[in-house]
Amino acid sequence: MTSESSGKSKEGSNSEYGAGHTSLSYNSYLMVDQLKELQVCKSDPAHHDEPLFIIIHQTYELWFKLIxxxxxxxxxxxxxxxxxxxxxxxxxxxxxxRVLVNQIHILETMSPKDFLGFRNLLNPASGFQSSQFREVEFMAGLREPRMLEHFAKDEASFKMLQRRFDDPSLGDVFYELLRTHGFTLPPSTGTESGGGPDPNQVARINELKKLYDEPDKYLDFHDLAERLLDLDELILLWRTHHVTVVERIIGFKPGTGGSEGVGYLRSTLNKKCFPDLWQLRTYLTL
Ligand code: HEM
Structure with a gap:
């Protein structure tokens, strides 16, 4: 995030309201004028619904930035x-x-025919190219090398994503923290990506069960694990709501990014960021 380096307002310091706040206003601080210039429609004359389409995506990107x-x-x-x-x-x-999951439904107020009024002009731009969404996924531990291909022509995003790809994930850092507190968590053997189960997962699950078997003893770690699982669940809920809205608007037409559309999006619904935290529930007993 950027900040003013001097600690002094750009607008000067003589003010009837106090030093440093001369001409600072809501609009100048938030750069509302500049913000309002950033919605440039491809349709000409501008289609009534294109501002909705642009603003909802921009809003997502701003929240992704904060996330x-x-x-x-x-x-x-x-x-x-x-x-x-x-x-x-x-x-x-x-x-x-939670806001991001619900926000997608604003798009349902756009009729499928109205979307067709400008959809062709968006080709080949696609959600596939949301580098910030992919950064969130990579940080959460969902890493598919083929996702980097969408950024071959976007050097800055590619570099950032490569860094996120190589860095330890949230789950990796969480496990490192638990290890320093005496938990024995053998790393994944990587065999599961080849189709087989990870033999070390049983050992990890047995160890992680302690957080739930003795929540008072491990309350801080238990609460952190639950918030990580919240994130995982909400990413999944976002995918579910997104694909449902997509089907409602474009049916089974292919995506502008070249995928088969709804079929591809449904195939992402089984992705889990923290599979151990999900699995251990099955093995909890009274
Ligand atoms: C009319 C509204 C929308 C339609 C019809 C739509 C359609 C699609 C389709 C078909 C895909 C699959 C990739 C492709 O072939 O293009 C996709 C992916 C994606 N869309 Fe949307 N989308 C819409 C709105 C949004 C919004 C508001 C966001 C907000 C960020 C978004 C974010 C994404 C992301 C991140 C992906 C990649 C998902 C993944 O690979 O797991 N989409 N979208």
């Missing part, structure tokens, strides 16, 4: 052995995600 900012802090807090502070910021992320 990434908070996730970076969550990682730092876990590395600093501060699970409570990590949980504090995870709660904010979870609340933002």
């Amino acid at each position: 990434l900012h908070e996730l970076d802090t969550v990682v730092s807090m876990m590395r600093a052995n501060n699970p409570r502070r990590a949980t504090f910021y995870m709660r904010r992320i979870v609340q933002i995600m």
